[in-house]
Amino acid sequence: xxxxxxxxxxxxxxxxxxxxxxxxxxxxxxxxxxxxxxxxxxxxxxxxxxxxxxxxxxxxxxxxxxxxxxxxxxxxxxxxxxxxxxxxxxxxxxxxxxxxxxxxxxxxxxxxxxxxxxxxxxxxxxxxxxxxxxxxxxxxxxxxxxxxxxxxxxxxxxxxxxxxxxxxxxxxxxxxxxxxxxxxxxxxxxxxxxxxxxxxxxxxxxxxxxxxxxxxxxxxxxxxxxxxxxxxxxxxxxxxxxxxxxxxxxxxxxxxxxxxxxxxxxxxxxxxxxxxxxxxxxxxxxxxxxxxxxxxxxxxxxxxxxxxxxxxxxxxxxxxxxxxxxxxxxxxxxxxxxxxxxxxxxxxxxxx
Amino acid sequence: xxxxxxxxxxxxxxxxxxxxxxxxxxxxxxxxxxxxxxxxxxxxxxxxxxxxxxxxxxxxxxxxxxxxxxxxxxxxxxxxxxxxxxxxxxxxxxxxxxxxxxxxxxxxxxxxxxxxxxxxxxxxxxxxxxxxxxxxxxxxxxxxxxxxxxxxxxxxxxxxxxxxxxxxxxxxxxxxxxxxxxxxxxxxxxxxxxxxxxxxxxxxxxxxxxxxxxx
Numbered sequence: 001x002x003x004x005x006x007x008x009x010x011x012x013x014x015x016x017x018x019x020x021x022x023x024x025x026x027x028x029x030x031x032x033x034x035x036x037x038x039x040x041x042x043x044x045x046x047x048x049x050x051x052x053x054x055x056x057x058x059x060x061x062x063x064x065x066x067x068x069x070x071x072x073x074x075x076x077x078x079x080x081x082x083x084x085x086x087x088x089x090x091x092x093x094x095x096x097x098x099x100x101x102x103x104x105x106x107x108x109x110x111x112x113x114x115x116x117x118x119x120x121x122x123x124x125x126x127x128x129x130x131x132x133x134x135x136x137x138x139x140x141x142x143x144x145x146x147x148x149x150x151x152x153x154x155x156x157x158x159x160x161x162x163x164x165x166x167x168x169x170x171x172x173x174x175x176x177x178x179x180x181x182x183x184x185x186x187x188x189x190x191x192x193x194x195x196x197x198x199x200x201x202x203x204x205x206x207x208x209x210x211x212x213x214x215x216x217x218x219x220x221x222x223x224x225x226x227x228x229x230x231x232x233x234x235x236x237x238x239x240x241x242x243x244x245x246x247x248x249x250x251x252x253x254x255x256x257x258x259x260x261x262x263x264x265x266x267x268x269x270x271x272x273x274x275x276x277x278x279x280x281x282x283x284x285x286x287x288x289x290x291x292x293x294x295x296x297x298x299x300x301x302x303x304x305x306x307x308x309x310x311x312x313x314x315x316x317x318x319x320x321x322x323x324x325x326x327x328x329x330x331x332x333x334x335x336x337x338x339x340x341x342x343x344x345x346x347x348x349x350x351x352x
Numbered sequence: 353x354x355x356x357x358x359x360x361x362x363x364x365x366x367x368x369x370x371x372x373x374x375x376x377x378x379x380x381x382x383x384x385x386x387x388x389x390x391x392x393x394x395x396x397x398x399x400x401x402x403x404x405x406x407x408x409x410x411x412x413x414x415x416x417x418x419x420x421x422x423x424x425x426x427x428x429x430x431x432x433x434x435x436x437x438x439x440x441x442x443x444x445x446x447x448x449x450x451x452x453x454x455x456x457x458x459x460x461x462x463x464x465x466x467x468x469x470x471x472x473x474x475x476x477x478x479x480x481x482x483x484x485x486x487x488x489x490x491x492x493x494x495x496x497x498x499x500x501x502x503x504x505x506x507x508x509x510x511x512x513x514x515x516x517x518x519x520x521x522x523x524x525x526x527x528x529x530x531x532x533x534x535x536x537x538x539x540x541x542x543x544x545x546x547x548x549x550x551x552x553x554x555x556x557x558x559x560x561x562x563x564x565x566x567x
Contacts, residue, residue, distance in 0.1 A: 289421060301419055
């Protein structure tokens with residue numbers, strides 16, 4: 001893949017700056033609202049952004065009806081997990097959110113969080129949590145997906161780890177009240193690791209378009225990429241390095257963990273066999289498509305691989321931008337052929 | 353010297369696809385397949401391997417230019433063999449025009465068209481089957497207009513009787529109710545699928561039944 005194709009591609013994956021700004025503004029507004037809310041103020045709420053918005057790895061959704069996620073964590077002080085139940089925690093945060101003068105009525109409870117969709121463009125999830133007193137470096141406890149158990153997590157430490165991986169000093173915008181930390185990397189210039197994560201996430205979205213139930217989570221992709229990144233100075237070499245170094249997991253269990261939190265839980269065990277195989281297949285296909293893109297001499301083939309990896313619309317618009325110094329295929333003597341009628345067309349089928 | 357069936361059929365194919373060549377073994381055709389189908393103009397290097405017992409068994413087709421990624425998702429095996437469709441469907445298609453030309457035109461080119469369409473539009477033009485036995489079942493369900501595995505297997509096991517010698521075949525009375533559960537007489541309902549026995553061998557059908565039974 002040439003640097004030029006890559007730059008053109010990456011450009012198409014971005015969400016518009018206006019949309020970012022809007023998401024940022026609404027998220028900050030909600031965070032300040034919660035931080036100052038009488039109902040939970042006594043619990044000294046700490047608010048911060050987590051996930052791809054914080055890491056600066058958001059990609060444009062593949063369908064216009066899909067939203068991009070902004071995740072906010074709301075940590076309420078509690079002496080221990082026995083002094084507050086998971087239900088109470090969710091209700092307290094929920095009540096405070098629903099008191100928001102403009103958006104409150106739109107909040108809906110979702111597993112482990114409260115969620116709101118804004119302008120059909122983005123979805124803000126507010127995840128309630130409490131401090132994890134066993135953690136040395138600011139870990140928290142949130143509900144698991146079934147809302148049965150407490151789950152340990154540490155978004156701030158993960159962010160710090162990722163940020164160190166991308167070899168860049170954290171810029172803390174400390175002009176706001178301490179309780180609200182709206183630091184995120186979306187508004188900064190993207191570094192090669194972040195762009196490589198965006199590329200892999202987009203390839204994941206296309207690969208699992210027809211089977212969203214098997215789709216690996218963003219944090220799995222992000223962690224693999226960060227672990228395989230070696231500080232390469234540009235996106236092309238970062239991506240090459242990541243796809244060459246990332247594990248194939250073809251034998252044995254998958255362990256993608258950071259600080260004891262294994263993000264690959266949904267990929268292990270007999271019950272997740274299909275997900276695991278689909279994930280291994282995805283890594284293989286991604287590697288193959290990237291290598292093909294980097295080696296092709298022909299514009300038509302580049303378009304094919306971009307389409308298979310990133311989507312047909314992006315392929316058309318990237319190729320529309322230029323020929324990137326690639327040759328055009330000369331097709332000698334093409335025969336005009338008519339397709340048989342519909343019921344005499346075989347649907348492609350692989351026997352195993 | 354007598355001209356073999358393959359030589360004759362290749363000559364017919366070669367009149368249209370002039371760049372294709374046949375190897376000395378008389379069983380391997382290779383070269384670029386350049387086509388223009390519904391606005392898609394493209395060319396793929398292919399190799400067609402014709403089995404000894406052609407036309408009772410159908411040729412395998414390889415995409416030798418390695419332009420389509422060798423990956424399940426795109427229905428290409430790692431050795432480059434194209435997964436054109438279910439054995440039954442390809443046999444049915446071949447039965448309509450039993451020649452290499454018919455095979456290339458009706459089974460091979462639509463595969464490349466389907467790929468070009470996928471690349472341009474992000475979806476397959478007329479769908480695809482799931483991998484393995486699940487895909488076979490989808491194909492039979494659609495072909496027979498039946499709803500589930502049980503109905504399909506019941507019907508196919510019943511069809512197996514049709515391969516028997518004429519004496520035994522008499523067991524199937526066209527006046528009796530069709531096994532598909534429609535309450536119609538066999539003659540008014542699934543009699544037309546008798547045709548399956550004309551283009552699909554008993555062994556092939558048994559193999560499909562076995563594989564679907566394991567589902």
